[in-house]
Amino acid sequence: MSIYAELANLPGVMAAGEYSYRGDRYHFEGQMEAEQARMASIMCRATTLATHMQANMMKALNDGCGCAPVQGWMVRGEQFSVCVYGNIFCFVDNNNASINEVMQFLKENVGEQSGALV
Numbered sequence: 863m864s865i866y867a868e869l870a871n872l873p874g875v876m877a878a879g880e881y882s883y884r885g886d887r888y889h890f891e892g893q894m895e896a897e898q899a900r901m902a903s904i905m906c907r908a909t910t911l912a913t914h915m916q917a918n919m920m921k922a923l924n925d926g927c928g929c930a931p932v933q934g935w936m937v938r939g940e941q942f943s944v945c946v947y948g949n950i951f952c953f954v955d956n957n958n959a960s961i962n963e964v965m966q967f968l969k970e971n972v973g974e975q976s977g978a979l980v
Contacts, residue, residue: 865971867891874959878952906951948972
């Protein structure tokens, strides 16, 4: 079973997937239409690239900032959150999931991120 399929089965995770850093492939499981998953993978890839760029700029100003390499990011909305670690993403129902459990699962199963994205 894939990491994103296991992630999609965690309590409160609405959908999970993976995307390629090149932007040409994605896979998903859960409560999401194929077009929504395609758009989510594009959004996650673009935000990941921007996050890496910003962290690298901060690192250039202060090598000891501890902000690079980026491991992931998340955005919390009113009803759901988006969590990304490496190239794995998930949409989480804020009322029915533990962000800590989701991020711990991602950290344990995706591993440390380093190096160039492409």
